[in-house]
Amino acid sequence: MINRCFNTKKGLLFGILSFLLEIHELNFPKLIMKIATYNVNGVNGRLPVLLRWLEETKPDVVCLQELKAPQDKFPLQAINDAGYEAIWHGQKSWNGVAILARGMEIQELRRGLPGDDDDSPSRYIEASINGMVIGCLYLPNGNPAPGPKFDYKLDWFERFTLHAKQLVEMNLPVVLVGDYNVMPTELDVYKPERWVEDALFRPETRAAFKRVVDQGWTDAIRTLYPEEKIYTFYDYFRNAYGRDAGLRIDHFLLNPALAKRLKRGAVDRHVRGWEKTSDHCPVWIELMEA
């Protein structure tokens, strides 16, 4: 078979090319790094969906939000069996964030933001993976607004903004990814006029998001799709998914060192149509290796 293959010029060329590709693969195993974010809305209740999606799309790094599980109820064994290492910051009933990585070491840098109280909700975890800093966040919802919950959202945003300022200027690639609970512009809401009073879309919220971006961050998905309606969340109510009545609230912010490596990205919208699914869709980007 091989002899016959190399008996022709075409066959020989094919053989050489295959050999070179193989060498290339061996020396540069990760030309593309795929990073995903997924607000699972309960990591244990969502486990079959999460594992199915991991198997289907095989991201290299995954940021999860809304684990809704205490620290000792994180399904580590199932995640390991799927081929992923994990660090997580759990909490009883609500919140909770995790970072998963396939075939790479995860070095935890911090959990919680500078200035958080000791008993603050589990909304931020940060790690270094393969020379890249990854901050996984679950920003407070803030409703009803105005009120103490909205004040808490803006306070959290302020602490996050200060931390982001430290990271954006680093000479390392940095991504701040997760559920921001912000629709940055009218293009990110199916019906903007209905949401102007909502904590996810109020002028103060959008202004807070803009202050972070203006530090020098790149909103990866909006950069890839400058004009398109693209949603990452659909309410369980009123057949929102079927009507495409969605919101874009899950974001990747890339610092300048990383933004130049952005190649592709998309929402795994179909996952929202699965049985027992989250109200959020997984979202992912692909980065060229430096």
Next chain:
DNA sequence: ATGACTGGTGTGACCAGA
């Protein structure tokens, strides 16, 4: 505009989500 779903908790006319 309202209430419609869902997960977690642990049976609460519960809470919170977005």
